[in-house]
Structure formats: structure tokens, C-alpha cells
Amino acid sequence: MKIFTSAQIHELDKYTIEHEPISSLNLMERAAKALKRAIEEEWSNRTPVVVFAGPGNNGGDALAVARMLSEDGYDVSVYLFNVQNKLSADCLANKKRLLDAKRVKFTEITTNLDPPKLNAETLVVDGLFGSGLNKPLAGGFAAMVKYINQSPAKVVSIDIPSGLMTEDNSYNIHANIIRASLTLTLQQKKLSMLMADNQQYLGRLRVLDIRLSQEFIQNTECQCRILEENDIRPLLKSRSDFAHKGSMGNALLIAGSYGMSGASVLATKACLRTGAGKVTAHTPKRNYEIMQISVPEAVLQMDAEETIFSEPVDTEMFDALGVGPGLGQNETTAIALIAQLRRATCPLVIDADALNILSSHRAWMQQLPKNIIMTPHPKEFDRLAGNASSSCTERLMKASELAERLQAYIILKGHYSALCHPDGKIDFCSTGNSGMATAGSGDVLTGIITGLLARGYKQEDACRLGMHLHGLAGDLAAKDLGKESLIASDIIQYLPKAFLRLEE
Numbered sequence: 001m002k003i004f005t006s007a008q009i010h011e012l013d014k015y016t017i018e019h020e021p022i023s024s025l026n027l028m029e030r031a032a033k034a035l036k037r038a039i040e041e042e043w044s045n046r047t048p049v050v051v052f053a054g055p056g057n058n059g060g061d062a063l064a065v066a067r068m069l070s071e072d073g074y075d076v077s078v079y080l081f082n083v084q085n086k087l088s089a090d091c092l093a094n095k096k097r098l099l100d101a102k103r104v105k106f107t108e109i110t111t112n113l114d115p116p117k118l119n120a121e122t123l124v125v126d127g128l129f130g131s132g133l134n135k136p137l138a139g140g141f142a143a144m145v146k147y148i149n150q151s152p153a154k155v156v157s158i159d160i161p162s163g164l165m166t167e168d169n170s171y172n173i174h175a176n177i178i179r180a181s182l183t184l185t186l187q188q189k190k191l192s193m194l195m196a197d198n199q200q201y202l203g204r205l206r207v208l209d210i211r212l213s214q215e216f217i218q219n220t221e222c223q224c225r226i227l228e229e230n231d232i233r234p235l236l237k238s239r240s241d242f243a244h245k246g247s248m249g250n251a252l253l254i255a256g257s258y259g260m261s262g263a264s265v266l267a268t269k270a271c272l273r274t275g276a277g278k279v280t281a282h283t284p285k286r287n288y289e290i291m292q293i294s295v296p297e298a299v300l301q302m303d304a305e306e307t308i309f310s311e312p313v314d315t316e317m318f319d320a321l322g323v324g325p326g327l328g329q330n331e332t333t334a335i336a337l338i339a340q341l342r343r344a345t346c347p348l349v350i351d352a353d354a355l356n357i358l359s360s361h362r363a364w365m366q367q368l369p370k371n372i373i374m375t376p377h378p379k380e381f382d383r384l385a386g387n388a389s390s391s392c393t394e395r396l397m398k399a400s401e402l403a404e405r406l407q408a409y410i411i412l413k414g415h416y417s418a419l420c421h422p423d424g425k426i427d428f429c430s431t432g433n434s435g436m437a438t439a440g441s442g443d444v445l446t447g448i449i450t451g452l453l454a455r456g457y458k459q460e461d462a463c464r465l466g467m468h469l470h471g472l473a474g475d476l477a478a479k480d481l482g483k484e485s486l487i488a489s490d491i492i493q494y495l496p497k498a499f500l501r502l503e504e
């Protein structure tokens with residue numbers, strides 16, 4: 001699913017009207033029908049409905065929905081905000097249609113509003129502002145939003161909770177944004193809906209197909225998109241019948257230190273489960289037995305040191321290198337790491353402590369080879385970027401800039417993990433769940449991506465497929481085991497099923 005900016009959404013709307021062709025009023029009617037249907041699926045016509053409509057087309061949608069719900073027997077009260085005495089053409093047309101229908105209690109607010117009582121039974125339809133919002137809400141609108149938020153009423157937002165911007169909310173006023181129970185967004189998710197810090201406003205999110213031009217959607221370039229199974233399936237490489245372990249990729253993982261051998265175990269197992277022909281784990285001597293017993297399929301390469309990674313190793317015979325899980329941040333390890341990164345001759349994944357080491361030696365980042373893959377979680381990214389971000393959108397934009405500057409692939413982990421490409425594009429992952437917020441889950445991702453690189457996937461495909469598989473395995477595991485008890489090993493255990501699902 002492509003994520004359009006508000007300007008592109010406007011263009012899409014216009015294109016559909018011109019090329020379907022359909023009048024803008026009929027398009028609004030189509031959107032309102034879809035909205036009405038979704039509302040009726042959740043609330044019966046015994047629910048009292050209060051509709052708040054703004055002056056633009058979001059308000060127009062709300063007025064059309066009010067008319068349709070009243071036709072279906074709902075008790076509907078409408079408050080239309082027209083403080084500047086200026087309604088969009090379709091909002092005005094829907095105001096007339098609503099008044100002609102003569103079924104609803106209608107109030108037009110031109111100055112002050114004595115707000116209606118909203119109790120726990122009330123359903124508020126929020127159609128104040130949609131994708132046309134151009135600055136944070138203030139004044140009477142902000143007061144209205146606060147009033148709705150403080151009430152016990154359920155709120156369904158049309159297209160987007162009023163007050164929430166389609167893209168960046170870093171400088172928004174959070175108290176002045178509607179907190180919906182359900183958001184019914186039209187056609188496509190908006191960028192702000194993918195950010196963790198905006199989930200509090202959305203409630204449950206449903207996307208309603210209002211049949212906007214597929215031609216425009218397909219032909220329009222956009223910076224961001226959500227990767228779905230259909231985008232991922234074609235990436236899968238097949239295995240030749242004549243495959244042997246030497247032809248299926250030779251991966252190296254540099255991971256683990258004393259007390260963190262588990263990270264090495266997890267990354268190595270995940271790498272093997274991703275289909276790499278041979279996996280070598282480079283780890284401190286003290287981890288020897290643990291690794292031999294836990295991952296007998298791996299080849300071990302012991303560091304000269306007992307407890308830490310201390311010396312760079314040759315990578316010429318390897319097809320991919322993953323480095324970082326459980327590495328620790330000893331100064332000797334830091335020096336070995338930078339030497340390792342500089343001399344790496346194969347595609348690279350950098351994670352966890354390797355990222356933390358880079359954060360405390362940021363000048364070293366200039367020396368990184370191109371096309372490396374970094375997989376930070378938000379805190380690791382903030383350390384890497386040098387300061388904390390005020391919002392998830394700001395962090396995402398910084399990650400995208402860093403990916404461009406370093407010509408690297410950066411996977412910002414989280415719900416909707418975001419892959420920032422060196423050319424500025426951003427892919428969001430559609431799989432994964434909160435059960436995966438557990439120690440070791442990142443080590444598994446590093447193992448998976450390293451395995452895919454070794455199998456011969458290009459960096460961008462290894463990242464896309466890797467995040468998808470990781471999330472899918474977590475989803476399949478959560479289906480059987482629940483989210484609460486899910487641990488990183490479960491993700492590895494469900495990787496085979498994730499592959500099977502993609503191969504179906």
C-alpha cells in the first residue's frame with residue numbers, strides 16, 4: 001500500500017473525479033456510504049449519534065453520513081462549524097441535502113457553541129477536519145476537541161482524528177487532537193497513522209476502499225509504502241534441485257560476549273533457519289560449549305580472547321557478515337569492530353552493541369563502507385543520531401537522512417518497522433506484533449537478514465524479506481502461543497512456517 005502525502009491525496013481525489021469520471025459530490029456520497037456501513041456494523045440504530053462537522057470536505061462527509069444514518073433510523077444531532085461563513089462546495093451541498101431531509105436536529109455554529117451533553121451511550125462522529133488540516137487546532141476548535149475527549153462518549157473519526165496532521169505531528173499540540181475509538185480512513189493509511197506516538201489518537205484503524213483511481217495509485221511515485229505479502233512473495237528465490245551447502249551461501253556472525261552468549265545462539269540459529277548453506281559463528285572462547293551444544297549445525301570460530309571479541313577476522317570466504325548481537329562495548333572490542341567494518345569484503349549487517357559502539361565513536365561512521373545494513377531500535381537510533389527525537393516522525397526523517405548520507409539501509413525497528421533506503425524511499429513492514437517486544441528478537445532479525453544476504457539477496461531485498469519474515473514468524477507464533485509468553489526462540493521456531501506461508 002502506497003502512503004500518499006496530503007497533496008497527493010488531493011491530486012488522487014481530483015484525478016478520480018476527472019477520469020472515472022464522477023462528480024465530486026457523488027464521490028463524497030460514495031465515501032459516506034462506506035463510512036455509514038462501517039459505523040452500522042459496530043453500532044445499532046438505538047445509539048444516539050452526535051455529528052460534529054467542519055467547513056471542508058471532511059465536514060461534507062460527516063453531513064452525508066448524518067443524513068444516511070438518520071434514514072436508517074438513528075437519532076442524529078448535527079453541529080456544523082461555520083465560523084468564517086465559508087463552506088466547501090460539497091459541504092454546502094450536503095448541508096442542503098441534510099436540511100431537505102428534515103430528519104435531524106441541526107445546529108450551525110457561527111460564533112459560540114453551548115456544547116451538547118455527551119454521555120457514555122453517545123456515539124460522536126468526528127468530521128471536523130481531515131486531510132486538509134494545515135496547522136494545529138486552536139481556539140474554539142481546540143476547546144471542542146478537549147470537550148469531546150473529556151466526555152465518556154465513543155468517537156468515530158472520519159478519515160483521520162481531527163487535529164492530527166496527515167504527515168508530521170512533531171510540533172502539534174497533543175491535547176488538541178481527537179482521541180477516537182475507531183478511525184475510518186479513506187482509501188489509504190496516512191503516514192502519521194504508522195507512528196507509535198499517534199496510536200493513542202486512532203483507536204482501532206480501518207481502511208475503507210472508496211474506489212479512487214487505481215491507475216493514479218499505480219502510476220504515482222511516493223516516498224513511503226507499506227510492504228504487503230503481495231510485494232514480498234515475488235522476492236523469494238527458489239532453491240535449485242542441484243543445490244549444495246557450498247552454493248547456498250556462507251554466512252559469518254560475530255556475536256556474543258561473556259554473559260551474552262544467548263545473542264550469538266539466537267542470531268546463528270535464525271541465520272541457519274533462513275536457509276544459508278553454512279553459518280560460522282565467531283565468538284569468545286568462553287562460549288565454545290554453549291554454542292556447540294545449542295547450535296550443532298554451526299561452524300565455530302573462536303576469538304583469541306576468553307570473554308570478548310578482540311580481533312578482526314578475514315571475511316573473504318564469506319558471502320555476508322552480521323555483527324553486533326551481544327558483543328558488549330569493551331574498548332578492545334570497539335577497536336576490533338571498526339577494523340572489521342573497514343576491511344569487510346562482503347555485505348554487512350550491523351546491530352545492537354556494534355551500533356552502540358558506533359554511537360560513542362560517531363566520527364567512525366564516515367569510514368563505513370556503502371550499502372551496509374543497520375538495524376537499530378529507537379533508542380539505539382537516538383544514540384546513533386546523537387540526540388533524542390521529539391517524535392517518531394522526526395526520528396524517521398532523521399533515519400532517512402542518515403541512510404542517504406551514509407548510503408546505507410537503516411531498519412528502524414518497532415511496530416511498522418521502517419526500512420530507510422539510500423535513495424530516500426521508506427518501506428514499512430506490515431507484519432509483527434507486540435509479543436515480539438522481547439529480548440533477543442532483534443538478534444533473530446540480524447540472523448535472518450545475514451542469512452538472506454548470504455543466500456544472495458540484494459541488500460534491499462534482504463531487508464524487505466527479512467523484516468517481513470521476522471514479523472510473520474512472530475505473528476504465526478503469537479497465533480499459537482499468544483503474545484504474552486512469546487520469546488525470541490519462538491520466532492525462530494516459526495520461521496519455517498513463515499517461509500511455507502510465503503511459498504503457498
Ligand SMILES: NC(=O)C1=CN([C@@H]2O[C@H](COP(=O)(O)OP(=O)(O)OC[C@H]3O[C@@H](n4cnc5c(N)ncnc54)[C@H](O)[C@@H]3O)[C@@H](O)[C@H]2O)[C@@H](O)CC1
Nearest residue numbers: 013028031056057058129130131132133134135136137159
Ligand atoms: N481523499 C479523497 O479522495 C476524498 C476525501 N474526502 C474528504 O475530504 C477531506 C479533505 O477535505 P478538505 O481538503 O476540504 O479538507 P478538510 O475538510 O480537512 O479541511 C479543510 C478546511 O479546514 C480549514 N482548516 C485547515 N486547518 C485548519 C485549522 N487548523 N483551523 C481551522 N481551520 C482549518 C481549511 O481552511 C479548509 O476550510 C478528507 O479528509 C475526506 O474526509 C471525501 O469527501 C471523498 C474523497
Ligand SMILES: [K+]
Nearest residue numbers: 129158160162
Ligand atoms: K476527522
